Amino acid sequence: MPKLFLEVFTKVLEFTDEPLLLLDSDLKVVKANHFFYITFSLKPENTEGVLIYDLASGQWNIPKLRKLLEKILSKNNIFNNFEIKHNFEHIGPKIMHLKAGRIYKDVNHKQFILLGIEDITEQEHDKQHLEKMVKTRTAELKRAKQAAEDEKLIAEDAMCEIKKLKEQLKAERAYLTEEIKLEYNHEKIIGSSDTLKYVLYKVEQIAQTNTTVLILGETGTGKELIARAIHGSSKRKNKALVKVNCAALPANLIESELFGHEKGAFTGSDRRQLGRFEVADGATLFLDEIGELPLELQSKLLRVLQDGEFERLGNPKTIKVDVRIITATNRNLEKEVEDGRFRADLWYRLNVFPITMPPLRERVTDIPPLVDFYVQKISRRLGKTIDHIPRKVMSSIENYHWPGNVRELENVLERAVINSSSSKLHLVDDLRKSYKHLGKNLKTLEAIERDYIVGVLKQTNWKVSGSNSAAQILGLNRSTLRGRMRKLNITRS
The missing domain is CATH 3.30.450.20 (PAS domain)
Incomplete structure (x- = not known):
C-alpha cells in the first residue's frame, strides 16, 4: 500500500x-x-x-x-x-x-x-426496557378498558388515558434516547469539607418534599450533581430527572421545548410534540441556567409553579401536571430583578429553598480526593496508568484559585494525564498565578450566612416563626434558627 x-x-x-x-x-x-x-x-x-x-x-x-x-x-x-x-x-x-x-x-x-x-449494547437494553414498559402499561390499560366496556363513558375515558400515557411514554423514550447519547457524571459527590457537608445536609432536608429548590453557585461547581442528588433521594426517584438548559436553546424554541406544540402550530411543526413539563409529569424537572429564561416566558413558568397548569402552543386546552421544580443559575437573580431582566414574583416563587454550591477555592480539603478520582477516571479512559501524584503538583493544584471550579480542574487534569509519559502525573498548566488581590473582598462562609439570615429577617420584619416567617423561608425549625442567630450574634438593633 x-x-x-x-x-x-x-x-x-x-x-x-x-x-x-x-x-x-x-x-x-x-x-x-x-x-x-x-x-x-x-x-x-x-x-x-x-x-x-x-x-x-x-x-x-x-x-x-x-x-x-x-x-x-x-x-x-x-x-x-x-x-x-x-x-x-x-x-x-x-x-x-x-x-x-x-x-x-x-x-x-x-x-x-x-x-x-x-x-449499542446499552442503547438496546434501554430500548428493550422502554418497550417493555410501554407493553406493560398498554396491557394494564387494555384490561381496564375490558372491565369497563359496558359503560361507554368509562370506556372513552380509558381510551383517552391510553392515548395520554402512550404519548407521555413516547416522549419520555425520546428524551431518554437523547440522554443516553450524553456523557453523565453519575458518580457520587466527592468531598468531606464542612462546606460540602452543609450542602448535603440541606439536600437531605429538602429531598423528600415537593418544595421548589434554587441551586446557586459559580460555573463548574456541580449544580447539576446537587439537582440529581435531590431527585435521587426523593419520592420521585423511580422516574427520570428531566433537564432543560435554558441557555442552550434559542429563545423561540424554549417555549415549545417546555410546553410542547400541536401539529401546524408554527412553520415546520409537522407533528404534535409533548413538552418537558408533560414528560416530567409525576417526576422532577431541572431548569438549568434559569437566569437565561426570556422575560416573556417567565409569566408562563410562574403560572405552572402556582397552579400546575399550562397550554401547548396551538391548543387552548389547559393541561394540568404534577411536577417538582429544581432550578439552577450562576447569576445574581436579585440584581437581575433590580435591573428589570427577571420578574420579582417569579424570583420569590423560585427562592423558596436556596442551596448555594461552594466554589472549589472554599473546599480546599476536597481537592486531593477530587484529583485522585479524576486522574484515575481519565487514565482508564485513555488507557494509561498514573499511580503517583508528586507533592509539588498537589500543592500547586491546592493553591490555585480555580475560577472554573471542578470543571476547570477536570480539564487541567486531563491535559496532565495526556502529557504524562510515566506513572507520575506531570502538570503542564501554569497554576502559579497570584489571586491575592481577590482576598480583600472575600468573606468567610459564616459571614455570608450571617448576612443572608439578617437579610431574610429584615424582609419578614424580624418575624422568626410562623406563617411567612424567616424560619419558613429558610426551611429551618424555629429553634434551629434561634440557635444560629445566637451563634452568629444576630440581634435586632
Missing part, C-alpha cells in the same frame, strides 16, 4: 471516536484505530495482517460479518449495515452495529473495505 494512502487513512481512523478497521481485498486487517484496540482489548501486533475471521483465535468468525463482507466484494455495494449479537472473547456478549463499504482510493485501484463498529 502506498505510504501516502496509508497516512491519509491513519488520520481518518484516529479522528473518529468509534472503532474502525481498514481491510484489504483479501479481508486482512491493514490498519485499526485506537478505539478498536481499547474496545476489543486487542493489540496491533495481533491484529494487523490477520484475516478478519481469524482475529482473537477465530472469535471474529461471525456468519453475519462474512455475509456483509462477501456482499460488498461481490456487488460493489457501499454503506452496508448489519447488527450482530456476539460473545467476544475478551469483552463478553455485546450487540454491535457494523457499517462497511468498499472504497477505491489506491493509485493502483486496489480495493479496500472500511469497517465501522458501534457498541
